[in-house]
Amino acid sequence: MQPTSTVDRPAAPPAPNSRTFARAFGDVRDAWRQRELWAHLGWQDIKQRYRRSVIGPLWITISMGTTALALGLLYSQLFGQTLSTFLPYVTAGFIIWNFILGVITEGTEVFIANEGLIKHLPAPVTVHVLRMVWRQVLFFLHNLVVYVIVMAIFFPELTKPYRMEGDDFLHPGLSWTALLAIPGFVLIAVNAVWVALLFGIISTRFRDIPPVIHSFINLVFFMTPIVWHVGVLNRVTGDEGGGSGDWRVLIAELNPIYHFVEIVRAPMLGHAQDWHHWVVVGGFTLVGWTLALVAMRNYRARVSYWV
Structure with a gap:
């Protein structure tokens, strides 16, 4: 016999709550499981960009090499640096x-740029972030060719102890x-994901953020x-290497990008390892992922509605 009153009817299942950390973690986990999807899309992005180019992605390497050479030659003269150690730097x-x-x-516009896919492809939003980060990793690997060439030229000078001016x-x-x-780079890539998630969500809601960051x-x-x-x-008259120049180092130390660069650049060049860079980056990793997961939980x- 069918129930005749609302009291006798079975209760409807509660509506799922999308604003939970479990769903935020689940989105990241599911996106990682779909790595074949975002890896393929990221590779296709590069192929599409250089689709009708004769030398293809080698333009990435040529552009990087030309810029690095020009900047190295110019600033080595401006700052009185030895070219054999400063150009690799x-x-x-x-x-x-x-x-x-x-x-x-690209992280600030990662969801805006993928509006069509977000609306028509049933996939975790983190997929679009991982696609963008993977594309940047491929660019990075292309650019490493320039590093290998420069290191091959100045290898004898860099395998023995040396001093940077100042x-x-x-x-x-x-x-x-050097390993x-x-x-170090893996840690930067892990941070790249939370940066794109956090700023991508904020920029999708407030479209003024990308132009501000670009400026x-x-x-x-x-x-x-x-x-x-x-x-x-530290190069001050009569006090090179310390003293009244110490406060100037804060210009670099208070810049978080410096610490991210240094955990990869120092071993690449055989520089002395300063472990406080790893501590700072580790702190940013924990805080950044916490903020990103909070943003994922709430928004x-x-x-898909904001794009």
Whole structure:
């Protein structure tokens, strides 16, 4: 017999709550499981960009090599640096900076640029972030060709202890510690995901954020030790390497991008390892992922409406 009153009818299942950390974690987990999808899409992005080009993605390497060479030659003269150690420094820093720059600028528009896919492809929103980060990783790998060429030219000078102008200590030179660049870059890529998730969600809701970031990103480049070395901040008359120049180092130390660059660049060049860079990056990783998961918990379901 069918129930005749609402009291006798079975209760309807409660509506699922999309604003939970379990769903936020689930979105990231499901996106990782679909790595064949975003890896294929990221590779197709590069092929599409250079579809009718004769030399294809080699343009990435040529552009990077030309820029690094020009900046290295110019700033080595401006700051009185030895070219054999300063050009590899600029090259490595510029390659890492390019990866960070791409993640930040494209990360702010990652959901806006994928409006069509978000509305028609039933996939976790993190898929679009991983696709963008993977594309930047491929660009980074292409640019490493320039690093290999520069290191091959100046290899004899970099395998023995050497001093950067402005430093009061010797760097040990290239050794097996260069392998530390691998976990360093992995850590940067992990941070790239939360940066794109957090700023991508905010920028999708507030469309003024991407232009603001694009306006200030060039200033951040010149404030970061990419084409200049931290040692030059200590070069004051009669007190090179310390004393009244110490406060100037705060210009670099208070810049979080500097620490991200240094955990990869230092082992790539055989520089002395300063572990406080890893501590700072580790702190940003924990705080950043916490903020990103909070944003995912509260606003992940709204992204498809905001785009």
